[in-house]
Structures are given as structure tokens and as C-alpha cells.
Amino acid sequence: MRDITPKYKDVSKWYQDVVVKAELADYSPVKGSMVIRPYGFALWESIQKFMDNFIKKAGVKNAYFPLFIPESYLHKEKEHVEGFSPQVAVVTFAGGEELKEKLVVRPTSETIMYEMYKQWFHSWRDLPVLINQWNNVVRWEKRTYLFLRTSEFLWQEGHCAHATHEDNWKTVLWAMNLYKKTYQNLMGVYGIVGKKSQSEKFAGGDNTLTYEIMMPDGKALQGCTSHDLGQNFAKAFNWTVLDQGGAPLYPYQNSWGFSTRSIGALILAHGDDDGLIMPPEIAPVQVVIVPIYKTENKDKVIECSRKIVKKLGSFRIELDLHDDETAGFKYNKWEMKGVPVRIEIGEKEVNDQSLTLVRRDTKEKIKIKESDLKSSLKKVLEEIQNNLFEKHKKTTEENTHQAKTYDEFKKIMKSTKGFIYAFWCENVDCEEKIKSETKATTRCLPLKAKKENGKCIYCGRKANYRWVFAQAY
């Protein structure tokens, strides 16, 4: 009836069905890219509003740097170009002629931004540099996985510079905290904050923090990242500022990004067989009112519905007046779109001055007095928000394992998958072998991890920390 694949029958198929049917996004004619439809874009606008407020409060200023980067710039940082070259799109022809220097469509903006930083900032007084931009970037993909893997995506990229490594690291942590808050308080998505291994970190950086999210198929999604770039780029661009003593100093830099990919995590974390489930904080529509009437009471019912809409002006509300659709069709449609609360208004509701709120997450029906409407609705929306986060946290915990032996590790990765905490010696050889044998990669070393006396699950050598492993999206 819903015309979508049941979620736990085939998560990937369910996901693609639901994204298209709920009109969040669609495939574009160019392979690998996507169109974000208004209902999906409203989610991104919620995220932007939430994050931009904190970004500005921290004194970080928005700016805009060019889409096109001269190819030679990308080559200035050796690891950086190796990491991004295979994925770039290249403009070779413009304004009616072949270009002398090819232009790369930005896959990320470190190189073009830091060239400008070098031109603009010359003294310790100019530090810290606190700049962010909201833009589009391109990293070539042959197959589209809506929101999760697309050639072009939207994001913000923050690029700060500091006089000391300590201050720089504080910004790296601040950004990851902002991301955690966005995922947890706005999107109801639980995750683990940790440090990437050297082979999984950002190309050209020293260290990367990540927010790793458990998905319903037991795979992990890298939710966003915040990078400590050290002095690598300052050195590559030969950018120095004069310190207080008048000596040249290579500034310490960081970059941090949060993209439309996060919307994929949101969808996967909360949806069910009836479609999306939207946490109220981010929901483009928090409440939908479906009037139920016959010809003889239509005016009365609609008048009452409009009165309710007016009363609920501070909520994001939609009144569904389509008269070519049955009530049942409308219920399904709004459930598919994941609207947190539905209010049905018919003859009975008009007469009784009582209302029924239908929760999208639990399907529970809650009878309330019309006079309590605002406070009851507020309470229910808060409960839904909490419930979705707690549910995702619980699922994540149920899918989190401790492996004491490599056999145990392999067994888990073959069956339920999920996160596995296991000792690792931090040697890249073991990491690669585990990956090729189990498809599981190191996701992160949790920031909360404590030093222990352990043995690497693969080679048995000394290992100080339990890392988190999982198969990745």
C-alpha cells in the first residue's frame, strides 16, 4: 500500500524509495548528482539556521571563495592532491576557448583560501583568522546515492588559523562539539566522537575528529569531520606572520565541514516502514491538520481547522485542504513525509472542543482538550524529539560490541555487523589486513577512550586503546 520496500527487508532500497516518495530529493540527469526538492531543502535550511547562529556567536565570519581553483594550487600540498585528484571535475574550456591553465571545481577550499590568507594576514595581530563559507563542492561519483554520496554536495567549510597549536586544537574541538549538538539536539542522531587513524584522516592534515553514526544495516556513517591541519598548509603555501617578537611564524590551521550528507543519516536513523520520521526540532512541518468532512459540514469543519491553525501560529503547521484526496490518502502522505504530529478534525472535534493528536513515531493517539492545545502539543513534540534520540542511541548501543578475539570480531562482522570496540596496535598493516578480511575499517578512537594495557586483536602486539571498527558507508 505504501509502495515502499520494508525498512529491514532491504535498508538501501527502503532509503531510496523513501527519499523519492517523500519528495526530499530526486536523481538529476547527470549521473552521480542529485536535485534537492523543497521538502529536503527545508531540512538543510534548518541545519544552516541552527549552526550559523553558533558559528556567528563564536566570532567566525562567513565569506565566499571562488568555485574554480587553478590546478597548480591543488598540487601545493602533496598529500592533499593525492587524496583529491581522482575525484575532481576539471574545466578545460571557457568563454569560447581552451584554457591555458585547467581549473579544478573545488572539492574543498583549503588551497584557494590559504593563498588569500597569505595575501591578507601578516601579523600575530591578524590572528586568529576565523572564516567559514556555505557553498557547493564537487567530488566525482559515478553512482548516485541520494544525499549520502553525490558528485556535488552542499556544506559549510570553516577554516581558522591560530598562533599556537593549543588554540588551534580548541577550535577543532569546538567545531566537533557544534556538530555533535547539531546531530543530537536538532536531528536526534546519536554518534561517537573520536579521532581518525592516520590512514583515515584528511588528506594533508595532522589529525581528524569525526562523528560516527550507526545505521540500521549495522554499517557506520562518517557524519562530519573537523581537521587539525597543523602547519602543513602554511608551510606548503609559505604563509608566515610576524609573531610578537617580530619573528616569522607559520600559523596553525584547522578546517571543519558538515554537509547535506547528514540528511541521509537523519533519514536512515529514524524512518520506518511507513516512511520518514522527522524529529520536531528539524521538521519542516511539525503538525499537519487533516479536516474530515462531508458536503453538509464542510464549512464548519474547515472554519474550525483554520481557527486551530491560527492558534498554533508559533508552530510550523500545515492545513491539508486538498479536496481531491481522501482522509486515508492524506494520512499516508503525511506519514510518508514524517510529520511528527497529525490532528484530525471532524464533526465530533468541532462539537466536543476536544482534539486527538496522533504521534508519528509511536502511532499513539492522545486525546486533549482544545483549551490545552498549545501546551499539550509542545509537550508531545518534546517527547517525540527525546524519544527519537533515545531510540537511536539504544539501537546504536545494541549494535555495539566488544571483541576479545579476532575470531569473535570476524563472526560479528559476518552476522549483525555494528560497532566493534577492539584493541589495535595502531600499525597500518593490521588495519589494512582487518579491512581486507572483514571489510571493517577503523572508524575512530573515541575521545573518551582510556589508556589500557591491551593486545592488538590482529597481531597480538601491545595496544593501548580500544578503537571503534565498523563497515562504512
Add this chain to the structure above:
Amino acid sequence: MRDITPKYKDVSKWYQDVVVKAELADYSPVKGSMVIRPYGFALWESIQKFMDNFIKKAGVKNAYFPLFIPESYLHKEKEHVEGFSPQVAVVTFAGGEELKEKLVVRPTSETIMYEMYKQWFHSWRDLPVLINQWNNVVRWEKRTYLFLRTSEFLWQEGHCAHATHEDNWKTVLWAMNLYKKTYQNLMGVYGIVGKKSQSEKFAGGDNTLTYEIMMPDGKALQGCTSHDLGQNFAKAFNWTVLDQGGAPLYPYQNSWGFSTRSIGALILAHGDDDGLIMPPEIAPVQVVIVPIYKTENKDKVIECSRKIVKKLGSFRIELDLHDDETAGFKYNKWEMKGVPVRIEIGEKEVNDQSLTLVRRDTKEKIKIKESDLKSSLKKVLEEIQNNLFEKHKKTTEENTHQAKTYDEFKKIMKSTKGFIYAFWCENVDCEEKIKSETKATTRCLPLKAKKENGKCIYCGRKANYRWVFAQAY
């Protein structure tokens, strides 16, 4: 001392100096493109906030369509491809290989959007389609003219579709009204709303409305446009919906765009020999406080300054605490940035509980009681906003001429330039000859124009309307 060219000595040089010195924008390493610095981007954010509010209120929803358009799509509408082909940037190589079909970096999004509209909307019930996007577009330029002419620029492009031409035209007008409001109420920039001639209209459309702005060198700037596309694109894409009777209908479409170019108009309209002048409504900083102290009274003066900042929390305010700069240096710096009001706080102000507001536009000093601060400041900011608009309107009117003969027309275009109202027969031959002989093009037929009994200024044949001519940016 200011290190900028006097405005009326060389407007173009003054403009470039001021944009760079006030840190609005800078040249990017790629010819033709630019970097928008935080102070300049804050202007764009003000514009976005102002416009997006009205866009949403009108029921238009934001979405996001891809950056890359298959080359064949651009070719679907004949005039459209002819208009844009010479300016497109082309991706020929991506993901490590030559592309089978070249991809055009969007110069505007009609073609990619309407392909999706065709896939999504099939019934009269789906109309009107009301969609907008905020994005970046690329139209190749070899020389950068910061904000005014850059290969990449930021804008919004609205794309609506209606069942009737009448409704479609209403949206075209609504968009132009929104633009007028943005220019006049937010940016204090006067202009003439009118219809473009057939040779100056949008490539592929039926009619274009424009907002034409008079610049200090007597040239006109096309401030933004709103296009009636008729059924041209629906036919080119073979997009029909079923009307109420079940018959196929080609929807009527419109598109309307407002770009970062507008910031160029803002700068040119208001600045003077000391730098920018920002209308308070759009100013990123409305008030700057410059404390003036010696070692012995530093604490007292700064404490008082902070108290004032706190009191003025509802204004966009900056307290300049740089202790490596003299007061005079700070005055110049904030004048360059065009901050509407400066408040100087020294020993005297601390003791007297009185303050002096210094207006950026008139340089006037206004003594006020500290107890009246908020209301006085509000009043002064309103006065500045009005004054700037009235001043630009007056300058425009002083630069607006009526030409009765072609000799008169030529004389004006050789000397002061400006807008010229003159009868034109609407024949493209006359338009072209006037352009090649005087560099003046038809800017628009004002919406307010009345039908008259006139003779074309060039050929002497019957002409019904006085068109506005000017040399254009």
C-alpha cells in the same frame, strides 16, 4: 591620506580602490573571478535575509538544482543557447576520465530545472509551481570588475509556472516589486522599473522587466531582471500538464534573479572620497564606538564604552579596542568601511553623561544626552537611511534628460551622459544605429510610461512611447 582615488576624478578607479581597501572583496588568482571577504559577504547575507523572508511569505519554496547541466540541455531552447554559449565554462574531464557528454557549469538554471518540472508536475493541480534557489552561477569574463562583472557570482533565481499568462505576469511583477523594495528600502538605491526591448531581453524569454540604476559616471547599471518566459521553455522541453478539462496545457513560466552585482550598485551609489557609505538597514555595522584614552583613564573609558555597547544591544555595534591604532587612524578606517554612525568616548563623555554621534553621510556631529541614546540613535539611523535614498534619487533626476532631437541626444551622450527619455519607433535598426553612434542602448520602457503621439528620435517614424536610453555598465 586615504590612499584612494577621489570619486569624481575617476569613478572606476575609486570603486576598485574602495572595494579592496574596505575589505569587501578581492581579486582571486583566476582571472575574472573574485573573493567576497567577510565584510562584503555580510552585505549579501543582509540582502538574502531581507528577500528570503518575502519569498517565503509569497509561498515560494527554496530548493537546490545541480551545478552541472548536460550540454545538450542548453541546446533545447534556440535563443537560450545562442545567448549563453559564448560565456559558458565547460567540464570535459572528471573522476579521472574524459566525459562522454560535456557538462556546462550553469550560467542560469532554466534548462536543468524545467527538465525536472516536466518529470514532477503533470496536472493543473500541481500549478502554480513556485520554486527559488540561492546559488552560484558562472558566465565567463576575462577581466574582473569586482561585484559588477565576475565570472562567478551569487544570486537567487526564482522559477515559477502558472496555468495562465495573466497569473504568470503577476509573478513577474511581484518579483520586480520585491527587487524594487530591496533596492529602495534596504539599500537606499533609486531606479527605474521598466520593460526591456526585444533585443535586450532574456535569451529565450518573451519579455523582461528590469531595474535600471544611475551610476555616478552617468552610466546605467541593470540592477536585476524578472522574465516572462511565456510557453517557450515548456514547448522546448515538451512539458505539458492536464488542464481541468483533461486537455494538455503548456504551462506559462517566469524566472527572476537578483545577484551580488547589486552590491556594486550600492557602493557606487553612496560612497564618497573617504570611502563607503552604508545605509543603516543593510550596514553590517551600524554604529562603531571609538574609545579615546590615556594610560591613566583607560579603564574608566573602556568600562563606559562597554556599558554603552550593552545598552545598544539591539543595534549592530562594534567596539574598536585595537590598542595599536590611534583614534585618527580608527576614524579613517571606519569611515572607509562606511559605518553610518560613530560615537567617540573619552574622559569628557564619561563625566558629562553626554555623547556625540558623528554621521558618516553628512559628517554632522550631534550632541545627545546619554539617557536619550537609544531613541536618538534610532532617529539618526532612520535619517541617514532616508537621506541616502533621497540623495541618490536626486542625483538620478539631475542626470535624467529629455531629448527632442537626435543632435541633442548625441550632445548629452558626449558630455554628462545620464538617462535620456526619447521617442523610439521600437525598430531594432534604429536601436542598433543609436548604439553604434552614441554607445547608448535602450535601457527600458518605464512601466509608468504613457502612450503618446511621437516621432522616433532616429528615423522620425511614428513612436508611441518615450524609452529610457543610457550607456550601460
